[in-house]
Amino acid sequence: MIDWHRIDTVLLDMDGTLLDLHFDNHFWLEFLPARCAEVRGVDMDDFLADILPHMRALEGTMDWYCIDYWSRLLDIDVLALKREVSHLIRFRPHAQAFLKALQSSDKRSLLVTNAHQNTLALKVEHTALDRYLDELISTHDFRRPKEDPLFWDQLREAYPFDPARTLLIDDNLSVLRTARDYGIGQLLGVAQPDSRQAAKIWEEFPAVGAFTDIMPRVGR
Structure with a gap:
């Protein structure tokens, strides 16, 4: 599924790729x-009926991923609420073993997430992701999401990499399409981002079911 001999840099999404998307969903x-x-003293279905169209309209934008935006809009502390259910934050199966194998290989590994910096910090607090990767990058530092083609130029300028010799693993179809157009050499989706939901059907990209299927060769 991966030609590791042609890979120098591995870009990894966080939610739904390394971490179980169940927490976020x-x-x-x-x-x-x-x-x-x-x-608000209203029925939850009524609240969802009001807010879901607005959420869908923002999908793929920085506001969609920004907990500061939602805190202001909903007049509620989103980060504080996330802490209340943070016990649900966990790795996807074998993700840690995969990251350790990357550390033992000659591959550079970068986490690249659309999550807000404070959300990233919360998840690092519960998973110690920073121990496994060379860099942890939030797209909020660039003010563009991964769905924006210009983000990839900014990322490459800040963290130089050869697109042709780069692997991206991400559960977001729009992100994979943008990365393909940018010239990222190898692309993988994720078969089951949320452990509580059925596997996704992928057509445009191969998808990894288990990290044990794509372990890099250990040793430099």
């Missing part, structure tokens, strides 16, 4: 709406 689709509905 539960938070945004269940926990946060329930709390907002409770505060």
Whole structure:
């Protein structure tokens, strides 16, 4: 699935790739709406009916990923609420073993996430992701999401890499399409980003089911 001899740099998404997307899906689709509905004294279904169209309209933009934006819009501390369910933050199966194998190889590994810096910090607090990767990068530092073609130029300027000799693993189809257009050499989707949901059907890109299937060769 991966030609490791042609890879120098590995770019890894966080939510749904290294970490189980169940935390995020539960938070945004269940926990946060329930709390907002409770505060407003309305039915959760009514609250969702009001907010979901707005959320969908922002999908793929920086505001979509920005907890500061949602805190202001909903008049609620989103980060504080995330802490209440942070016990759900966990690695996807064998992700740690995969990261350790990368550390023992000659590959440079960078986490590249659309998550807000404070969300990234929360997840590092619960997973120690910073122990496994060479760099942890939030797209909020560049003010452009991974779906924006210009982001990749900015990333390459800040963290030089050869696109043709780079692997990106991401569960977001739009991100993979943008990376393909930019010239990223090898691209993988994720078969089951959320452990509580059925596997996704991928057509445009190969998808990894288990990290044990793509372990890099250990040794320099």
